[in-house]
Amino acid sequence: MALDSLMVKIAVIGVAGVGAQWIAWRTGRPAIALMLIVGILVGPVSALIPHELFRGGLINPERDFGALMEPIIKLAVAVILFEGGLSLNFRELRQAGWAVMRVVIIGVPVGWFLGTLAGHYGAGLSWEVSALFGGILVVTGPTVIGPMLRTLRVGPRVSNILKWEGIVNDPIGALLAVFIFAYITYGGAGTNVAAISFDVIGSTFIAALLGAALGWGVTWFFPRGYVPEYLKAPMLLILVIGGFVVADIIQHETGLVTVTIMGVVMANRPMFSSHALRRFKEDLAVLLISGVFVMLSATLDWEVIASFQTTSPDPIEGVLRFLGFLFLLLFVVRPLTILVSLLFSSVPWNERLFIAWIAPRGIVAVAITGLFAIRLADFGVEDAEALIPLSFGVVIATIFAHGFSAKWWAHRLGIDQGPADGVLLVGANRWTIDFGELLKKLEIPITIADPSQYALRAARRRELAVYRGDILDEVTQEHLDLGQFQELIAATDNDAYNALICDDLGPEMGYDSVSQIGTDRDRAFQSRGRVLMRSAPTIDDLLKCEDAKWVFTRTKITDKFGMEDLKKNLDTDALLICVMKPDRRLLFFSTDARPVVEAGDIVVSYAPPEAPSEQLERKRRPTEPGPESDPESGTEPEPA
Numbered sequence: 001m002a003l004d005s006l007m008v009k010i011a012v013i014g015v016a017g018v019g020a021q022w023i024a025w026r027t028g029r030p031a032i033a034l035m036l037i038v039g040i041l042v043g044p045v046s047a048l049i050p051h052e053l054f055r056g057g058l059i060n061p062e063r064d065f066g067a068l069m070e071p072i073i074k075l076a077v078a079v080i081l082f083e084g085g086l087s088l089n090f091r092e093l094r095q096a097g098w099a100v101m102r103v104v105i106i107g108v109p110v111g112w113f114l115g116t117l118a119g120h121y122g123a124g125l126s127w128e129v130s131a132l133f134g135g136i137l138v139v140t141g142p143t144v145i146g147p148m149l150r151t152l153r154v155g156p157r158v159s160n161i162l163k164w165e166g167i168v169n170d171p172i173g174a175l176l177a178v179f180i181f182a183y184i185t186y187g188g189a190g191t192n193v194a195a196i197s198f199d200v201i202g203s204t205f206i207a208a209l210l211g212a213a214l215g216w217g218v219t220w221f222f223p224r225g226y227v228p229e230y231l232k233a234p235m236l237l238i239l240v241i242g243g244f245v246v247a248d249i250i251q252h253e254t255g256l257v258t259v260t261i262m263g264v265v266m267a268n269r270p271m272f273s274s275h276a277l278r279r280f281k282e283d284l285a286v287l288l289i290s291g292v293f294v295m296l297s298a299t300l301d302w303e304v305i306a307s308f309q310t311t312s313p314d315p316i317e318g319v320l321r322f323l324g325f326l327f328l329l330l331f332v333v334r335p336l337t338i339l340v341s342l343l344f345s346s347v348p349w350n351e352r353l354f355i356a357w358i359a360p361r362g363i364v365a366v367a368i369t370g371l372f373a374i375r376l377a378d379f380g381v382e383d384a385e386a387l388i389p390l391s392f393g394v395v396i397a398t399i400f401a402h403g404f405s406a407k408w409w410a411h412r413l414g415i416d417q418g419p420a421d422g423v424l425l426v427g428a429n430r431w432t433i434d435f436g437e438l439l440k441k442l443e444i445p446i447t448i449a450d451p452s453q454y455a456l457r458a459a460r461r462r463e464l465a466v467y468r469g470d471i472l473d474e475v476t477q478e479h480l481d482l483g484q485f486q487e488l489i490a491a492t493d494n495d496a497y498n499a500l501i502c503d504d505l506g507p508e509m510g511y512d513s514v515s516q517i518g519t520d521r522d523r524a525f526q527s528r529g530r531v532l533m534r535s536a537p538t539i540d541d542l543l544k545c546e547d548a549k550w551v552f553t554r555t556k557i558t559d560k561f562g563m564e565d566l567k568k569n570l571d572t573d574a575l576l577i578c579v580m581k582p583d584r585r586l587l588f589f590s591t592d593a594r595p596v597v598e599a600g601d602i603v604v605s606y607a608p609p610e611a612p613s614e615q616l617e618r619k620r621r622p623t624e625p626g627p628e629s630d631p632e633s634g635t636e637p638e639p640a
Contacts, residue, residue, distance in 0.1 A: 009064045013298075015076050015201040016042055016059075017290025030151065030403030032144045032362065035290060036396065039297025059298040066244030073296070073367050076288040078244035078259045079237070081364075083285040084146070084167040085263020099157070099347050100164040102167045103355075107341035108172055111138045114333040118487070122325035123390060124452055127418040128179055128184045129376070129383045133390065134620035136368050137329070137361070140166040144362035146289075148403060153417035158351050162358060167313070170364045171256035178253050180262075181372055185379055194563035195204040195561040214243045215265025223270075253368065279507055296366050302390055306629050326397045334359045350413040357409055357412030361525045366391050373576055417484065421445060421584050426471050426501055427492035428455035431542040436464050436554040436605065442580060449480070450492075472504055487586055489532065515588055517542070533575045545606065552577075563597045566605075 020038040024031035039059075047057035075529050115134030125133065145166040149159050181197045218236060221227060227235055243262060244255035279421075339573045340355035369391035376384035410416035422445035425432040436446040436459065448459045449467040454465045467480050480487075488509060490498035496515040506514050511530075519538030537545075555566050578588045578603040579595045587595035597603060 006064060007057055012042060012059060013291050013294050014110065014287070017294045020294075021286065021290055024151075024305050030148060030399065030406075032148065032293065032360065033399050033403045034295045035293045036399055039294040040300060042294065043298030044300050056567055057298065059294070061295045063301050065295075069295070070371065073292055074255075075241055075244065076247070076292045077364055077367055078255060079240055079281070080285050080292075081167065081170055081256055082240045082259040082263040083281040084143075084163075084170075085260045086113075086267050086281060088164060088167060088264045089267050099161050099342060099345055100168070102118050102341045102345060103161065103165050103338065104168055106171070107337050108138050108169065108176075110178060110340050111333065111337040114336060115329070118325055118328040118333050119597070122321065123386070124321050124329055124330045125383045125386065126381075126402075127272075128180065129381065132177050132184070132372060133369070133387060135180055136173050136365055136372075136391070137394065138176065138366050139170045139173035139368075140359050140361060140533045144360040144399060144403075145358075148358070148360065148406060152406060152410060153420065154415045155351075155417065156353065156481065157347070158354060158415060161347075161355055167260060171253075171260050174253035174256050174364070174368050175200060177368055177372055178251065183374065184376065184381060187534070200251065203247075203254050207247040207251060207254035207257040208261050210243055210247055211261030212265050214239055214258070215262040216269070218262075219266055219269040233277055236277060236281075237284070282349050285532075294360065297392075304583065307383065322390070324395060326393065329394065330401060348415055350415055354410055354415055356414050358402050358406055361391075361395050362399070366395055420486045422447065422485045423586065424449060424471075424482070424488045426450070426488065426490045426498075427539075429468070429491065429493070429539065429543065430450065430458070430546040431539070432491050433459050434552060435463060436460050438554065440464060442554065442584075442602065442604075444580070444584060444586065445484070447480070447485075471501060485509070486513060487588065488514045491539060491542075495538075497518040515590065518591075530588070530593065533577060533589055534594075535575065535590060536591050537575065549609050550606055551609055553607055555603045555605065557597055557599055557601045557603060560621070562599075564604070566603060570605060571607045577604045577606055579603050595639040 016038045021031045023029070025194070041057045042048035043057045044111075046059070047055070065072060093269075115137040116127075117134075118131045119130030119133045121125055140162070145162050179196060179200045182200065183193065214367050218239065222232055236326055240259055240262065243258045246255075247258040248255035335356040339352060342352050342355075345352075368388050373384050373387035373391075376387070402418050407416065423436075423439055425436055425446060425448045428448050432448055436448055439446045439510045445465070447465045447467055448456065449469065449471050450456050450469065451470050453468055456468060459466045469480075471480075482505065488501070488505060492498055492502040495516075498534040499519075502511070502514045502516050515530040515532050518531050518533070518538045518541070520538055520540075553600075555561075557563060557566070561618065576589045579597055580586055582600050589595065
């Protein structure tokens with residue numbers, strides 16, 4: 001059968017994973033939870049279909065990939081951690097630095113200790129297995145934190161603490177598991193702990209040096225032209241995989257340290273093409289997260305789910321132990337770990353309580369647990385077989401509990417900044433200032449950015465929010481949260497610079513959220529974002545309109561006064577700019593887009609001032625539907 005081919009299986013995994021992320025984007029649901037559901041559907045649920053094509057499940061990674069499954073997952077985790085390391089810029093620690101250090105230095109041992117107690121007294125595991133599982137549970141992971149933070153706006157300090165904790169703690173948790181595994185397999189109580197510690201610490205140090213050397217080497221060779229542009233991305237990928245494998249050969253799981261350190265070094269050293277390389281790694285990480293998480297959740301079968309009760313001979317007691325363990329992990333271990341770590345810190349209490357609740361586990365926790373469970377079972381260690389169902393139970397419980405409650409909890413604590421509803425106008429000139437003033441009256445937060453302090457004076461006099469600096473400067477982007485803006489409009493007097501802004505910030509904000517003013521028709525500048533307004537006026541055209549005293553007009557569309565009525569009342573030269581929906585979303589008219597206008601929307605237009613004779617003529621036509629004859633239309637011209 002064609003459906004049995006490995007090629008079809010890989011295609012199904014890709015479609016399922018990326019499709020789940022797309023549905024999450026469209027619905028606002030946690031992406032990681034939907035990927036988990038999709039993986040279970042194509043795995044154990046599909047196995048229930050009484051057809052030979054679905055025998056054993058549409059996707060059964062252990063059957064389909066065999067011995068390749070473990071290296072595929074390990075290499076994918078390596079690339080994901082490297083991409084996470086690339087996002088760890090030390091400049092982010094200006095606000096959250098001490099908090100991150102506390103969560104790592106204090107939080108890891110506290111979390112390990114409490115997790116060990118929960119595993120022993122809650123799940124009924126032996127002390128050795130509880131200690132190993134407790135070490136693994138200190139990880140949260142970028143595979144789940146990253147997708148979750150994309151849907152939240154909780155401020156840079158909270159986001160940076162969660163992001164740094166997730167990426168830094170992943171290799172630490174793996175090393176704790178390595179240490180406990182060595183202690184168990186080398187003889188238990190009679191083992192020389194000092195020798196094991198020296199072995200693990202020494203191999204970790206070597207792995208960190210290897211990662212630092214690779215990161216420094218890449219940032220030294222790439223800018224000097226030793227590698228052509230078309231080879232930089234593939235060579236970087238191979239270096240990440242090669243460094244991970246070399247370190248993993250020296251000591252299991254130390255490769256995670258290598259790739260994380262390599263990413264951090266590259267993130268904090270200047271390098272040409274860094275933006276393009278980072279985008280490549282982000283795209284690759286999204287694919288890997290989608291695929292690997294679907295694969296891991298598809299490995300669940302009904303026997304594994306039933307084995308949740310293996311920690312006790314009594315099935316009911318086993319289920320109760322498992323539920324008790326999850327309760328301790330969610331409501332005792334994590335909150336106490338964070339609250340103890342951040343005790344006497346400057347982090348506000350509402351942010352501490354939010355961080356204390358958010359700790360979803362993902363790929364790294366499941367992958368590392370599965371690896372050590374197999375090895376411990378081979379050694380005949382008691383309770384080792386219970387680790388796999390427990391790890392999946394933790395992943396499922398934390399993803400659903402934290403993923404679906406994070407936004408609600410942030411709102412309850414007062415740290416949810418709400419949806420992005422602001423507008424960023426790049427370029428301070430008469431047109432952007434007048435447009436910004438109109439948006440302010442519509443209660444849309446606006447910011448005008450310009451590197452010239454002189455150009456911003458007029459905006460300040462109108463009491464508009466301004467930012468002085470080059471919008472493409474990395475320092476500017478660190479101080480100006482782009483996540484608060486639903487739209488960016490590049491309206492400087494330099495067409496090439498406008499195009500560059502859209503090209504550079506399009507991948508971050510979304511190309512459908514960046515626009516530019518029309519380009520000079522006598523020059524061959526390529527537009528990189530949407531071109532505003534149907535006629536695509538240039539900044540010179542708009543400034544000439546300002547000289548002619550054009551005005552901004554806002555008109556509320558009703559059932560009695562529709563879009564066609566508005567067009568009849570507007571001057572033939574008038575420009576339609578945008579539509580504001582009742583939820584304050586702005587949809588802009590452009591050369592290739594015309595928003596759907598419905599009753600209740602407010603249309604913003606830019607038109608010449610009416611002559612007194614035209615105003616008199618309107619008053620003589622009271623029966624004609626128009627803004628003046630329909631008080632519900634709410635038309636109000638804004639003087640330029």
